[in-house]
Amino acid sequence: MELVRATNRSVRLRNRAALLTKLFLDGPLTRQDLVRSTGLSQPAVSNVVSDLIEEGLVAEAGAAESDGGRPSMMLRMAPRFAFVVGVDVGETRVRVELFDFAMTLLASVEYPLDPARTEPAEVAGHVLTGIDAVTGEAGVAPADVLGVGIGVSGVVTQGEHAVVDAQALGWDRVPLEQLIATGTDLPLHIDNGAKTLGQAEMWFGAGRGARHAVFALVGSGVGAAVVTGGVTYRGASSSAGEWGHTTLVYGGRPCRCGARGCLEAYVGAEAIIDRYREARGGRPVPGEDEESQLTALLDAAATTETARRVLDETAAYLGAGVANLINLFNPERVVLGGWAAMALGDLLPAIRDAAGRQALRQPYEQASIELCRLGVDAVALGAATLPIARFLADGGLRR
Amino acid sequence: MELVRATNRSVRLRNRAALLTKLFLDGPLTRQDLVRSTGLSQPAVSNVVSDLIEEGLVAEAGAAESDGGRPSMMLRMAPRFAFVVGVDVGETRVRVELFDFAMTLLASVEYPLDPARTEPAEVAGHVLTGIDAVTGEAGVAPADVLGVGIGVSGVVTQGEHAVVDAQALGWDRVPLEQLIATGTDLPLHIDNGAKTLGQAEMWFGAGRGARHAVFALVGSGVGAAVVTGGVTYRGASSSAGEWGHTTLVYGGRPCRCGARGCLEAYVGAEAIIDRYREARGGRPVPGEDEESQLTALLDAAATTETARRVLDETAAYLGAGVANLINLFNPERVVLGGWAAMALGDLLPAIRDAAGRQALRQPYEQASIELCRLGVDAVALGAATLPIARFLADGGLRR
DNA sequence: CCACTTTAATGACGGCATTAATTAAGCCGT
DNA sequence: ACGGCTTAATTAATGCCGTCATTAAAGTGG
CATH class of the missing domain: 3.30.420.40 (ATPase, nucleotide binding domain)
Known part of the structure; x- marks a missing residue:
């Protein structure tokens, strides 16, 4: 059913995506590991990897143990290549977290919500000030932030802009993405909180x-x-x-x-x-x-x-x-x-x-x-994986 | 997550699959239609299509209307390139149908089942004799049969060989695929009857x-x-x-x-x-x-x-x-x-x-x-689409 | 019969992975 | 310490394949 044309370029793109994904989820790995797990030839892996290193996406990280024969180099995602923000919009609070590319938590901030009446504009404001707060605290330039993932406890309808229905918050067709987009140029990824938590457990739990x-x-x-x-x-x-x-x-x-x-x-x-x-x-x-x-x-x-x-x-x-x-x-x-x-x-x-x-x-x-293994705060962690998932699927090319 | 390597050959394979699928589901179409719907360039489409025609998979079928300019040729799947068998193993009967590549019904046969006790071996026997019966009736050589799809009213577990649990038939872990495979070399595709009916409605209903x-x-x-x-x-x-x-x-x-x-x-x-x-x-x-x-x-x-x-x-x-x-x-x-x-x-x-x-x-x-639009007999029709779906996804290359 | 339009086929070009052959970089025993 | 052996990574030659630009083919209409 998939009717996507393939060109020679798409070959490279797919292989980049495959290598990056593997490296992100299971890294650090050697070139040989990648050869084995993807089925690509050695030169192809080396070729792609050298691109990735040159672009600063991937870094070599010491040699592996060896008993006879040239030891292979470990490869891993460069932790400071980019950063991501994860947001958890719960029923009682907005939590904003900043991660590096190794998903290490660099900074976080939390704003309580009045459960009685939660204004969408207020939430959007918390998200925006939260982004400034965590990037400021960690000394990360906004240009180095790959994107912002937001997990919301409600029904999220994807479209041109994501729209949120949340009975618990009293929200009906709230254009949350638009509200936030007016205050930032960062790419936004809004999703249901259960889905982001599932994503976190899937990758790390x-x-x-x-x-x-x-x-x-x-x-x-x-x-x-x-x-x-x-x-x-x-x-x-x-x-x-x-x-x-x-x-x-x-x-x-x-x-x-x-x-x-x-x-x-x-x-x-x-x-x-x-x-x-x-x-x-x-x-x-x-x-x-x-x-x-x-x-x-x-x-x-x-x-x-x-x-x-x-x-x-x-x-x-x-x-x-x-x-x-x-x-x-x-x-x-x-x-x-x-x-x-x-x-x-x-x-x-x-x-x-x-x-x-x-x-x-x-x-x-x-x-x-x-x-589960990760606890409740994983909603924000999972949200932060959204921009990363997109980035990996795109073969590590910013759009 | 998909970690499938891409090579230059796989480009052609994907494009073949895309064109074939489009042609099968929406044909007849012109080369230009394919250009528009796939996004491929004109030479690429012509190139792939000429392969497909040479292999006998696709045939030209008259020129399209034109008001000025060279009229384009209609392309369609060659109806007699191959044939497929669809089987419906219901609670009360086994129905075997033979289709050509345009999904035209060529022959069918039905065997009643005793609902009280339905022996797996008996059902397998009906399937095998049914295949012989319909191919014989339509004068189709077994070598021209692409495969046999079988829809069963029960839980089908895929694995090395499909296994069926069907409370209605009193079946518990019945290795139906193995039973049938002993009597034929044709590729078998066993699936739940609801799924095959859904497949039929999806493609044709x-x-x-x-x-x-x-x-x-x-x-x-x-x-x-x-x-x-x-x-x-x-x-x-x-x-x-x-x-x-x-x-x-x-x-x-x-x-x-x-x-x-x-x-x-x-x-x-x-x-x-x-x-x-x-x-x-x-x-x-x-x-x-x-x-x-x-x-x-x-x-x-x-x-x-x-x-x-x-x-x-x-x-x-x-x-x-x-x-x-x-x-x-x-x-x-x-x-x-x-x-x-x-x-x-x-x-x-x-x-x-x-x-x-x-x-x-x-x-x-x-x-x-x-x-629904197709009625109950669509279980067999949908089952017959299983070998075709596989064939199309493989780019029209027999394995 | 010629201008115009649209479709189909060719040929030059460039991107990419593959195989085979080298080169690099470490062990180990004498 | 120095060859022999093993494994890792790179380089070179080869071939697949889609794109762009161009040419050929096949119609309509005045």
């Missing part, structure tokens, strides 16, 4: 090495990111993976999206706490915020039957939701992430069991179900 | 032109095929799209897969009839087989409240199931197919409404929900 993985995120809200063939599955307008609002209990509990029986209405942090409150006969759950309330539930489970039952049910619902993902996407790996899922980590065996009861045998046996 | 489409199949069983970027989504072991056994009503009606609350336990033909029977206080539904029983239900809906209610509920469940597909896959088109869905065609508006209530606004608005 529990997804490494998988070709087909699903990242199931449970926090206050519930979402998912699907990676297939190493690439995030986006669908027609990039809003694929809205797992939280799939119907699990037809006609069940009302969800904040307006429908009934959504998965999020059962296993989102707010929903879990709600169900616990109801199970306690309506007595409020102790704790300032959702996080401490969930902790209270977990603590209570050691002693009270009620709390135990609420957690058991949560695992069962979550398992059924995971089973749906397994049946539909047939991943080799399901990674549970998000702060609530991490807090519920002890439920993993129960979740696995529940998924096994609801999923078909064949796809269930193909899939492992694991916890 | 309601999916034409879409890049992201979901084909929802409702028959006795329920399945789906997901097409993304023009390619069938398969997942890790090719069993993606098992929509029928996703949980829609947590803890609900028992399903033949052993779990509870599966979509299939509500909207599969058997389930619909079951629900109708229960609504009638247990009195059996008139009719010999599922098809006539479903017709009886549809007829009764004109006069009786009970039947009307069962259909309304069916539309609501189905709509919720479709909403889940929309939320998770974000397609631009959802196509309802399968014999039961076709019978329920009048429910389409109700299904659309129900989906709109359960899906998120943004992805719902992106998606159109339509009926």
